[in-house]
Amino acid sequence: MFGRLTLIGIGLIGGSIARVARRDGLAGEIVVSTRRQETLDRAAELGLGDRYTTDMAAAVEGADCVIVSVPVGASEAVAQAIGPHLKPGAIVSDVGSVKADVVRQMAPHLPAHAHFVPAHPVAGTEHSGPDAGFAELFHNRWCILTPPPGTDPAAVEHLAAFWRATGSKVETMTPEHHDMVLAITSHIPHLIAYNIVGTAAHLEQVTASEVIKFSAGGFRDFTRIAASDPTMWRDVFLHNKEAVIEMLGRFIEDLFALQRAVRFSDGDALFELFTKTRAIRRGIIDVGQDTAAPDFGRASAGGPAEILAKG
Amino acid sequence: MFGRLTLIGIGLIGGSIARVARRDGLAGEIVVSTRRQETLDRAAELGLGDRYTTDMAAAVEGADCVIVSVPVGASEAVAQAIGPHLKPGAIVSDVGSVKADVVRQMAPHLPAHAHFVPAHPVAGTEHSGPDAGFAELFHNRWCILTPPPGTDPAAVEHLAAFWRATGSKVETMTPEHHDMVLAITSHIPHLIAYNIVGTAAHLEQVTASEVIKFSAGGFRDFTRIAASDPTMWRDVFLHNKEAVIEMLGRFIEDLFALQRAVRFSDGDALFELFTKTRAIRRGIIDVGQDTAAPDFGRASAGGPAEILAKG
Numbered sequence: 001m002f003g004r005l006t007l008i009g010i011g012l013i014g015g016s017i018a019r020v021a022r023r024d025g026l027a028g029e030i031v032v033s034t035r036r037q038e039t040l041d042r043a044a045e046l047g048l049g050d051r052y053t054t055d056m057a058a059a060v061e062g063a064d065c066v067i068v069s070v071p072v073g074a075s076e077a078v079a080q081a082i083g084p085h086l087k088p089g090a091i092v093s094d095v096g097s098v099k100a101d102v103v104r105q106m107a108p109h110l111p112a113h114a115h116f117v118p119a120h121p122v123a124g125t126e127h128s129g130p131d132a133g134f135a136e137l138f139h140n141r142w143c144i145l146t147p148p149p150g151t152d153p154a155a156v157e158h159l160a161a162f163w164r165a166t167g168s169k170v171e172t173m174t175p176e177h178h179d180m181v182l183a184i185t186s187h188i189p190h191l192i193a194y195n196i197v198g199t200a201a202h203l204e205q206v207t208a209s210e211v212i213k214f215s216a217g218g219f220r221d222f223t224r225i226a227a228s229d230p231t232m233w234r235d236v237f238l239h240n241k242e243a244v245i246e247m248l249g250r251f252i253e254d255l256f257a258l259q260r261a262v263r264f265s266d267g268d269a270l271f272e273l274f275t276k277t278r279a280i281r282r283g284i285i286d287v288g289q290d291t292a293a294p295d296f297g298r299a300s301a302g303g304p305a306e307i308l309a310k311g
Numbered sequence: 312m313f314g315r316l317t318l319i320g321i322g323l324i325g326g327s328i329a330r331v332a333r334r335d336g337l338a339g340e341i342v343v344s345t346r347r348q349e350t351l352d353r354a355a356e357l358g359l360g361d362r363y364t365t366d367m368a369a370a371v372e373g374a375d376c377v378i379v380s381v382p383v384g385a386s387e388a389v390a391q392a393i394g395p396h397l398k399p400g401a402i403v404s405d406v407g408s409v410k411a412d413v414v415r416q417m418a419p420h421l422p423a424h425a426h427f428v429p430a431h432p433v434a435g436t437e438h439s440g441p442d443a444g445f446a447e448l449f450h451n452r453w454c455i456l457t458p459p460p461g462t463d464p465a466a467v468e469h470l471a472a473f474w475r476a477t478g479s480k481v482e483t484m485t486p487e488h489h490d491m492v493l494a495i496t497s498h499i500p501h502l503i504a505y506n507i508v509g510t511a512a513h514l515e516q517v518t519a520s521e522v523i524k525f526s527a528g529g530f531r532d533f534t535r536i537a538a539s540d541p542t543m544w545r546d547v548f549l550h551n552k553e554a555v556i557e558m559l560g561r562f563i564e565d566l567f568a569l570q571r572a573v574r575f576s577d578g579d580a581l582f583e584l585f586t587k588t589r590a591i592r593r594g595i596i597d598v599g600q601d602t603a604a605p606d607f608g609r610a611s612a613g614g615p616a617e618i619l620a621k622g
Binding site: 097122123124125126127132141142144171177180181182184185186187188189190191192193194195196197198199200201202203205206208210211212213214215216217218219220221222223224225226227228230231233234237238241244245247248250251252254255258259261262263265267270271273274275276277278280281282283284287289290291293294295296297298 | 544601
């Protein structure tokens with residue numbers, strides 16, 4: 001797909017791109033670059049690339065495609081560092097969970113002769129770092145491209161073909177629409193998961209040990225999401241503020257209506273909502289975006305998820 | 312453990328008790344009773360008991376232990392129906408997710424010669440009905456007993472031994488404390504999961520199809536919980552109103568503080584919360600209440616959870 005692919009940042013997402021590109025021969029050469037020497041050394045131990053350097057400018061020289069996989073708050077600094085060293089016709093992309101702000105940060109620093117095609121693979125786990133990546137991460141997940149108006153369609157299609165080769169499905173939309181969609185499907189879920197775990201940790205009436213012991217009643221599901229990378233998520237909220245606050249406003253409005261239904265014992269309203277929400281779950285399973293196995297397949301200790309965890 | 316065990320209600324929980332009791336010989340005879348003939352027929356097809364009847368009064372005759380597994384709103388009617396027919400010394404228990412209100416509903420209708428030991432196995436999946444049960448459901452989960460003051464300690468220990476034989480760990484506490492603990496570890500997580508799925512379904516800016524397609528960003532986790540049995544959960548909120556409203560108040564307070572941190576770009580506050588919440592996740596994994604496998608072990612399509620779902 002690409003002669004030389006440069007990966008800036010080699011955490012969960014960068015590390016997974018490296019693995020699938022290697023496994024399926026999607027790049028002639030993989031150059032890995034990251035800020036911290038320790039992370040770079042670990043990537044080298046794992047054999048994620050062909051060459052390794054902490055020097056981003058050197059890393060992008062001669063690259064046909066550069067994919068930036070860093071916390072979104074670091075996007076501008078990376079664009080500044082690599083912009084002057086991109087070869088003519090190079091495709092520059094990213095994997096950030098926020099798009100409008102990343103475009104604002106990066107576009108001004110990239111040369112006109114490069115093709116900037118921002119992207120967001122909607123995939124991940126609660127783990128982070130180069131060890132957390134795996135080649136199957138993008139399989140059957142969506143990758144959203146948000147090319148600015150006027151981007152060369154051939155470059156967009158080239159990157160789309162790369163993502164499809166990783167197992168992804170590809171959709172294109174504006175950065176603004178992306179940020180609204182992801183606010184409700186990803187950012188607000190993370191915010192409320194972090195929030196309830198924080199609330200539970202600070203109660204006077206219930207001890208942390210009780211919260212942990214009796215977490216199988218539902219709470220434990222939220223702790224998985226709330227174990228996600230703090231730097232990445234801090235940056236998401238700081239850089240998608242407007243959409244997050246708008247969607248959070250909607251969530252809170254609805255929550256007050258629900259609180260009112262509880263307070264006034266409006267069983268019919270509760271039952272109606274609890275019935276409608278099942279249809280969304282069915283939709284997600286029908287399109288293959290989640291497993292139909294009860295409890296995500298982890299329910300029985302000694303079941304497959306448990307065995308996998310123990311290696 | 313018991314000569315005759317009568318199960319009133321044969322859904323996910325009742326059906327799982329039946330299966331583990333049968334598999335491990337925890338009862339000489341299992342009598343299954345439920346209101347709807349159709350459900351009873353299905354339980355019989357599945358071979359969950361030795362005898363089947365829709366007549367609750369007949370079902371409890373001669374029973375050494377009666378376990379009521381119905382939506383908590385139905386507890387009083389069941390207690391009224393079975394009370395006069397219990398044999399002296401019979402243990403009566405339930406599995407409701409709410410305890411103080413269930414005690415209020417049931418205790419007045421049970422004879423003094425029976426031992427009432429309310430219980431709550433903190434275990435479940437998003438599926439419901441007799442087909443959803445499985446013998447391993449209680450393995451390594453906690454079962455909370457909330458015996459009223461003055462309950463015969465031998466009866467409490469007898470029921471505790473039964474639950475331990477199912478694979479559960481057993482803890483005893485007051486009904487009021489149980490209701491507070493479960494409000495935060497189970498009821499509020501369900502309420503906010505139902506709420507965000509409802510919010511997402513009613514947005515003008517984002518279509519339901521987009522919500523479903525891009526759900527792997529976090530949203531899909533919430534839809535699992537929001538697919539839980541509507542009748543059961545309506546009753547939980549109606550019958551644990553005070554604790555739910557109190558805990559919801561705490562959650563909302565914290566959410567407003569978090570919203571403020573986003574609005575005023577307080578990155579340090581966000582980072583601090585997002586770091587602390589990881590410790591709770593680690594605690595839950597350390598005590599064996601969740602799997603350490605990334606994404607609950609379901610992450611890669613074709614992985615074990617996927618295979619399990621396909622049978």
